[in-house]
Amino acid sequence: MKTFVITGATGAIGKATAMELAKPGNKLILLGRNKQKLDQVIKEIKSATANPNIEGVIADFSDISSVKKAAGQIKNKITQLNGLINIAACYKAKKEFTKDLFEFMFGVNHMAVFVLTKELLSLINATPGAKVLTVSAPSSTPLNFSDLNGDTKFSAFTAFGASKMANLLFTFALSKRMHGVGTSAIAFHPGLTKSSLTREMPFFVRGLLNLISHKPEKPAHSIAQLVSGIHFNDMNGKFYDCKFKELPKPGNSSDEAIQEKLWKVSEEIANRFEKPVAVH
Ligand SMILES: NC(=O)c1ccc[n+]([C@@H]2O[C@H](COP(=O)([O-])OP(=O)(O)OC[C@H]3O[C@@H](n4cnc5c(N)ncnc54)[C@H](OP(=O)(O)O)[C@@H]3O)[C@@H](O)[C@H]2O)c1
Secondary structure, three states: OEEEEEOOOOOHHHHHHHHHHOOOOEEEEEEEOOHHHHHHHHHHHHHHHOOOOEEEEEOOOOOHHHHHHHHHHHHHHOOOOOEEEEOOOOOOOOOOEOOOOOEHHHHHHHHHHHHHHHHHHHHHHOOOOOEEEEEOOOOOOOOOHHHOOOOOOOOHHHHHHHHHHHHHHHHHHHHHHOOOOOOEEEEEOOOOEOOOOOOOOOHHHHHHHHHHOEOOHHHHHHHHHHHHOOOOOOOOOEEEOOOOOEOOOOOOOOOHHHHHHHHHHHHHHHHOOOOOOOOO
């Protein structure tokens, strides 16, 4: 049996990915922040696929203690993890702060992904061929390390672009730490996809994006194939699109010094949350 953890499972790409991977023989642990919504998704997938091995774990990515608690619950359930699929993300039009006082997109789209992945690495490293796939975008927005939280200057598009750049830098830094049992860190660009991600964007932008976007089943199918290892042997540290084309690393995402700088800063921030978290 292969086990996959999928974040953002109540969203467009997350739910479609869960549906793709819910074939018999796979076990899925789906993460969501809203219990009612998550239960409904699980019910739908179970009835569509007749796979009983699908469960939910609640995690609010705007709260690091909730992410850590979810990781603890996952580690209590499984000893191996074939794929961690990081999909959850948000776009915020206005400057807002998470419970931990991070600018929302930095906190949810990067810090929560960093913490969850690090917490689950022991499971990944214990599983030959395991994959960590993080859904990003070809963002070339540089990170402003002297103002990661947008304290002095905030632009929603810049903060979102920076958070997607952080996903790339994080994935490429992680790929260098993957060794031994054929594990891989992969970045993935879903292409423009119909979803709720744009809900806080201006009406005309939403309308235009909706017109030119494809259905979430398209990236979901590619994600499922990539994490199942069907297409390639050596995917570690690569950035793929829906057609399995390897994309060039945009902006300064291939700069190893910047990758390591983000890793170090993220680790320092995460260490502030080192207090034990109760797991029920
Ligand atoms: N759609 C596109 O055109 C496009 C293009 C490039 C990249 N992407 C990337 O694709 C990924 C999936 O996005 P999508 O298009 O499927 O958007 P979506 O439908 O809005 O899904 C986003 C998911 O993230 C979850 N989420 C948001 N904030 C959260 C929080 N604080 N805690 C826990 N979960 C939270 C949402 O939960 P709720 O259901 O509770 O809101 C939802 O499940 C994202 O990483 C996005 O950056 C999308």
